[in-house]
Amino acid sequence: MGLNAKTSEIIAFAFLTLAALTVAGFVLFILYYIVSNGYSAISIEFLTEMPRKMMTEGGIYPAIVGTVYLIIGSMLVALPMGILAAIYLTEYAGENRTTWAIEMAINNLAGTPSVVFGLFGLAMFVKYLGFGPSLLSASLTLALLIIPVIIRSSEEALLAVPPEYRESSLALGISKWQTIRHVVLPASIPGIVTGSILSIGRVAGETAPILLTGAAYFLPRLPDSVYSQFMALPCHLFVLATAGTNIAQTRPLQYGTALVLLMIVLAVNFVAVLVRRYYRQKLKI
Template structure:
C-alpha cells in the first residue's frame, strides 16, 4: 500500500484551501461589482427625477408627470402589514417545530412543504391570493388581500430563519430554566425567545425586503393602475412602487417620456427598502447588546 508523505498531504490541503478561498473571493467580488453597477445605473438615471414634488404629489397627466406619493404610502402599508401578519405566525410555527413537535415523519413532511413553498414563483402566490382572498372571501383588490398574500409568500423564509435562531440557543439555557422550576412555556417566553430574537429579525429583514419589491403577488390582489385617492381602510386598493415601475415601463401612455420617472421610482424603492432594513438592523443590534 502506497503512503502519502505528511508534507505532501499538507501541501495539498493548503493548495486546496487557497483555491477555494480564491473562488469565494472572486464570487464575492463579482456579486459586489454587479450590485454597484446596478445601483450606480439606477442612481445616475433616477436622481434627476427626484424632487419634493415627485415625492409628495400624485401622478398627473396620465402618469407622465407629477409624483409617486400614493405609491410610496402603498408600499409602506403593504410591507409593514405583511410583517405584522407573517412574523408572529412564522415565529409561532418555528417554536412548534423546534420546541414542541416530536421528530418524525409528520415533522419532516411539514419542513419539506415549507422548503418547497420558499421556491414557488411569486406569480403563483398572486393567483392564489386572487382566487382565495379577493374572490372567495370577497375582499376585492385591497390592502388586506395584498398583505395576506405577501404574508404567505414570505412565511417560509421567516419560519426557516426563526427555527435556525431557536436551534442556536444553547440547550443549557433551557435546562437551567427548567431546573429552577420554570414551566416549558415560561422557559421559551422568558429565556429562549429573547436569546433567539436577533436571529429571528434576520428573517424579518429578508421578508421585508422581498415583500417591498414584489410585483406579481400584488398586481392581482392589492395594486391598481391608478387611483386618485389615498387609502382610508384596509379594504381599499392602493398604488405600489414596484407595480408602478412595471406599469410605466410596459403599459404607460408614453413609455419614452416616462423613462426618467421609471428610474426615479426605482431609486425611491431601493432607498425605501434600505431604510426599512436599516431600522430592522439597528433594532437587531440593540437586542444583541442586551444579551
C-alpha cells in the same frame, strides 16, 4: 504531476477573490446605474404628490404609501404566525409524520413561484373570502409568501439558543412555555430580526402577487381602508416601463421610482439592523 501547494493556493485565492469582486461589482453597478439615472427625478414634489397627466408627470406618493402599508400589513400577519410556527416546530413537535408533513409543506411553499401565490390570493382572499382587490388581500398574499422564510430563519435562531439556557430554566421549576417566553425567545430575537430583514425586501419588491390581488394601475388617492385598492412602487414601475402612456418620456420617473423603492428597502433594513444591535447589546452575546 499536480501543482504544488503554494501555486494551487495562489490560483484558488485568485478565483475566489475574482468571484467575490464580480458579485460586488454587479451590485455596485446596479446601484450606480439606478442612482445616476434616477436622482434627477427625485424632488419633494416627486415624493409627496399624486401622479398627473396619465402618470407622465407629478409624483409617486400613493405608491410609496402603498408599499409601506404592504410591508406593515404583511409583517403584522407573517411575523407572529411564522415565529409561533417556528416555536412549535423547534420546541414542541415530535419526530412524527405530522411534523414531517408540515416541514415538507414549508419547504414547498418556500419554492413556489410568487405568481402562484398571486393566483391563490386572487382565488382565496379576493374572490372566496370576498375581500376584493384590496390592501388586505395583497398583504395576506404577501404574508403567505414570506412565512416560510420567517419560519426557517426563526427556527435557526431558536435552535442556536444554547440548550443550557433551557435546562437551567427548567431546573428552576419553570414551565416549558415560560422558559420559551422568558429565556429562549429573547435570546433568539437578533436571529429572528435578521430573518425578517430578508422578507421585508421581498415584500417591497414583489410585483406579480399584488398585481393579481389589489394593486391599481392608476389610483390618484391614498387607500382609506384595508379594503381599498392601492398603488405600489414595483407595480408602478412595471406599468410605467411597459404599459405607460409615454414610456420614453417617463423614463426619468421610472428610474426615480426604482431609486425610491431601493431606498425604502435599505431604510427598513437599516432599522432592522439597529434593532438587532440593540438586542445583542442588551443580551451581551
